[in-house]
Amino acid sequence: MKKRLGSVQKVSSFDLMPDRMIAKKYRVLSQLGAGWEGEVYKILEVNTKIERAAKLFFPQRNIRNKTSKRNAQKLHKLRYCPILIQYHTEEELIYKKMPVTVLISEYVEGQLLSEFLKSLPGKRMDPYQALHLLYALVKGVEEIHLLNEYHGDLHTDNIIVNKFGLRFELKLVDLFHHTAPKNKTRQIDILALIQIFHECMGGQKWYAKMPQPAKYICCGLKGSLILKKFPTASQLREHLEQMEWMGTGA
Numbered sequence: 001m002k003k004r005l006g007s008v009q010k011v012s013s014f015d016l017m018p019d020r021m022i023a024k025k026y027r028v029l030s031q032l033g034a035g036w037e038g039e040v041y042k043i044l045e046v047n048t049k050i051e052r053a054a055k056l057f058f059p060q061r062n063i064r065n066k067t068s069k070r071n072a073q074k075l076h077k078l079r080y081c082p083i084l085i086q087y088h089t090e091e092e093l094i095y096k097k098m099p100v101t102v103l104i105s106e107y108v109e110g111q112l113l114s115e116f117l118k119s120l121p122g123k124r125m126d127p128y129q130a131l132h133l134l135y136a137l138v139k140g141v142e143e144i145h146l147l148n149e150y151h152g153d154l155h156t157d158n159i160i161v162n163k164f165g166l167r168f169e170l171k172l173v174d175l176f177h178h179t180a181p182k183n184k185t186r187q188i189d190i191l192a193l194i195q196i197f198h199e200c201m202g203g204q205k206w207y208a209k210m211p212q213p214a215k216y217i218c219c220g221l222k223g224s225l226i227l228k229k230f231p232t233a234s235q236l237r238e239h240l241e242q243m244e245w246m247g248t249g250a
Contacts, residue, residue: 009098010060014039022054022102023091033112033157035174037061037071042107051107053085056093056100068101070177075105078149083140085171108171114156116164117200124202127214128245134197134217135240136168141189142233150185152176154192156199190230191223213245 075087153176219225230236
């Protein structure tokens with residue numbers, strides 16, 4: 001679907017069907033998700049038979065390719081951060097006579113954290129399991145912050161659970177650009193990490209029954225208290241490594 005927005009066609013959905021070709025090299029397999037910037041598809045690189053992911057940017061969200069360029073450059077800068085999906089190349093798709101920018105990246109098997117939570121008994125983790133997930137997230141985000149960058153849009157629909165058990169293997173998707181100073185955006189990441197931890201344990205409904213160490217981290221989701229205790233991802237990671245955990249709680 002598309003509408004005219006000034007000189008830019010406003011697209012709300014590409015609705016690419018299976019077998020649609022992208023840049024004569026990639027065949028669409030299925031849609032993986034959609035967001036504010038565009039849609040993501042699972043694709044097959046025809047010559048190599050390797051599965052990859054393709055992000056198509058809505059033209060009105062990518063004026064003069066600023067958004068896609070910023071995404072690609074940021075992913076390239078952070079290419080050694082294992083929690084991020086690896087960017088490969090930029091391509092172009094002609095959609096209803098309109099050029100659309102496509103970023104090709106690795107395809108990661110897994111389940112969105114939001115869906116993973118729904119599959120659990122009570123649709124929540126026990127606090128100790130949630131603590132392990134938080135630690136994996138914090139370590140990954142810390143690496144991003146140490147490179148003077150940020151994620152900017154952390155939530156359960158932007159986290160892929162690749163493996164879990166004794167430790168979680170996670171991937172983050174959909175980096176977001178903020179106009180605020182980077183120290184402020186890194187604080188946004190820290191607050192989001194605590195929010196995710198809180199949500200994984202069942203949220204406000206279960207807060208009273210959470211173990212005291214979990215409550216100490218969550219601070220009742222009061223941002224000023226969280227940032228006073230954990231002004232950086234490194235300090236949060238150090239706290240998690242040194243904390244004492246007694247009981248399983250809720």
